[in-house]
Amino acid sequence: MLIAPSVLSADFARLANEVHDVEEAGADFIHIDVMDGHFVPNITMGANVVQALKKVAKTKLDVHLMVEDPAALIPSFIEAGADMISVHFEACRHLHRCIQMIKSGGLQAGVALNPATPVDFLKSILPELDFILIMTVNPGFGGQPFIESMTEKISEARDLIDFRRLKAAIEVDGGISPNTLPACFHAGATWFVAGTAIFGQNDRRRAIERLRSSVN
Numbered sequence: 557m558l559i560a561p562s563v564l565s566a567d568f569a570r571l572a573n574e575v576h577d578v579e580e581a582g583a584d585f586i587h588i589d590v591m592d593g594h595f596v597p598n599i600t601m602g603a604n605v606v607q608a609l610k611k612v613a614k615t616k617l618d619v620h621l622m623v624e625d626p627a628a629l630i631p632s633f634i635e636a637g638a639d640m641i642s643v644h645f646e647a648c649r650h651l652h653r654c655i656q657m658i659k660s661g662g663l664q665a666g667v668a669l670n671p672a673t674p675v676d677f678l679k680s681i682l683p684e685l686d687f688i689l690i691m692t693v694n695p696g697f698g699g700q701p702f703i704e705s706m707t708e709k710i711s712e713a714r715d716l717i718d719f720r721r722l723k724a725a726i727e728v729d730g731g732i733s734p735n736t737l738p739a740c741f742h743a744g745a746t747w748f749v750a751g752t753a754i755f756g757q758n759d760r761r762r763a764i765e766r767l768r769s770s771v772n
Contacts, residue, residue, distance in 0.1 A: 557741065557746060557747075557748065557768060557771070558584040558585065558746065558747045558748070559582070559583055559584050559748055559750065559754075559764050559767055559768065560583065560584060560585050560586065560587040560618055560727075560747060560748065560749045560750070561578040561583050561586060561587065561749075561750060561751070561754040561755060561760075561764075562587040562588075562589060562729070562749050562750065562751035562754075562755075563575065563586060563587065563588055563589075563609075563755075564587075564589045564600065564751050565751030565752045565754070565755040565756060566755045567755075571605075571608075571609070572608075572609070572612045574755065575609060575612065575613055576612065577760055578754060578755070578760050578764070579613070579614050579615055580761075581754075581760040581761035581763070581764050582761060582764045582765070582768075583615060583754075583764065584615065584616075585615045585616040585617070585618050585639070585640070586609070586613055586615055586616070586617050586618065587618045587620060587729070587749045588601065588605070588606060588609070588617060588618065588619045588620065588638075589601075589620050589622060590602065590619060590620065590621050590622060590623060590629075590633075591622045591623070591695075591696060592622070592623040592624055594623070594624040595622050595623050595624045595644065595646075595647050595695075596622045596695050596696030597696050598696055602632075603629070603632040603633050603635070603636040604636070606619060606633055606636040606637060606638055607635075607636040607637060610636065610637030610638075616639035616640060617637065617638050617639050617640070618638075618639065618640040618642075618749075619633050619638040619640065619641045619642070620641075620642050620668060620689065620729070620749075621633070621641060621642065621643050621644070621647075622644060622647075622668075622695050622696065623644075623647060624647055625647070626643040626644070626647055626648055626654050627648070627649075627650065627653065627654050627657065630643070630654060630657045630658060630661075631657070631661075634657075634658070634661035634663060638663060639663060639664065640663055640664040640665075640666065640686070640687070641658045641663055641664075641665060641666070642665075642666035642667060642668045642687070642689045642727075643655075643658075643666075643667060643668065644667070644668045644669075644670065644695075645667050645668065645669055645670075645673055645677055645678065646669075646670055646673060651667065651681055652681060652684070655667070655681060655684050655685065656684075659684070664686035664687065665684070665685060665686055665687075666685055666686060666687040666688060666689050666727065667681065667685055667688060667689065668688075668689035668690075668691060668695075668729075669688065669689070669690055669691060669709075670691050670694065670695060671691055671692070671693070671694055671703050671705075671706060671709075674709075675688075675690075675709055675712045675713045675716060676712075676716075678713075678716075679716070682716065682717070682720065682722060682724060683720070683722060685724045686724060686725065687724055687725040687726065687727050687747065688713055688717075688724055688725075688726050688727065689727045689728075689729060690706060690709055690710055690713060690726060690727070690728050690729075690745070691706075691728075691729055691730050692706040692728050692729065692730035692731055692732070692736070692740070693729075693730030693731050694730075695730075700730060700731055701731050702730065702731030702732070702733075702736040703730070703731070704739075706728070706740075707739045707740060707743045708743075710726060710728065710740055710743035710744050710745050711743045711744055713726050713744065714726060714743065714744025714745075715744075717744075725746050725747050726744055726745040726746060726747065727745065727746075727747035727748070727749065728740045728745045728747070728748055728749065729749035730749075732748050732749060732750045732753060732767070733750070733753040733767075734753070734766045734767055734769075734770035735770075737750075737767055737770050737771065738770050738771045741771045742771070748767065750763075750767060753767065754767075
C-alpha cells in the first residue's frame with residue numbers, strides 16, 4: 557500500500573512546509589492535480605509549481621494531468637522534474653503517443669479514467685502502462701463523496717491486469733478515507749491518493765497511520 561497526499565487540499569501559502577510535513581508523516585509520494593479550467597472547471601497549478609516542489613521534495617512527484625491537451629503539456633512537466641505522469645483517456649486523441657512521450661522521458665506513465673469510462677477501453681494500451689488511475693469521484697473538485705460503485709471497476713481492472721500477467725498498479729483518487737480505503741484495497745487497488753483525509757487533519761502522521769491501518 558502506497559499513500560499519496562494530494563496537495564490540492566494543502567495550504568498553498570506554505571506549500572513547501574506542507575509537503576515536508578506529510579513526507580515526515582510517512583507519505584510515499586506526493587500527488588499533484590493539474591487542472592486547466594477546460595477539461596475540468598477549476599484551474600490549479602502548472603509546471604512551475606512542480607519545478608519548485610522538486611527542489612524541496614524528498615519523495616516522488618505524481619502529476620495528474622486533468623487537462624484538455626495533455627500532449628502539449630507533457631514535455632514541460634518532464635522538464636520540471638515530475639516522476640510520474642497520468643493523462644486522461646477522455647482527453648487524449650492519440651493516447652499511445654502521450655504514453656510514449658512520458659516513458660521516453662524516463663517517467664512512470666499512467667492513464668486516468670473518469671467514473672463513467674469503462675476499464676475495457678484500456679485493453680490495447682495496458683501493456684505500456686505503469687499504473688491505472690481510477691477516479692472514485694468526478695474530477696475537478698476536492699472533498700467530494702466517494703462513488704461506491706467504483707469498487708466494482710477497480711475489481712475489473714485488477715482482473716484484467718492479472719489475467720494478462722501485467723504489473724501495472726491501480727491508483728485510486730477521490731473521497732479516500734479510512735472508511736472507503738478498505739473496499740478499494742480489497743478490490744485490488746494499491747496506491748491511494750488522499751487530500752482532505754490527510755491535509756485536513758491536524759496530526760498528519762496519525763492521519764496516514766489511520767489510512768494504513770484501516771485494512772487490518
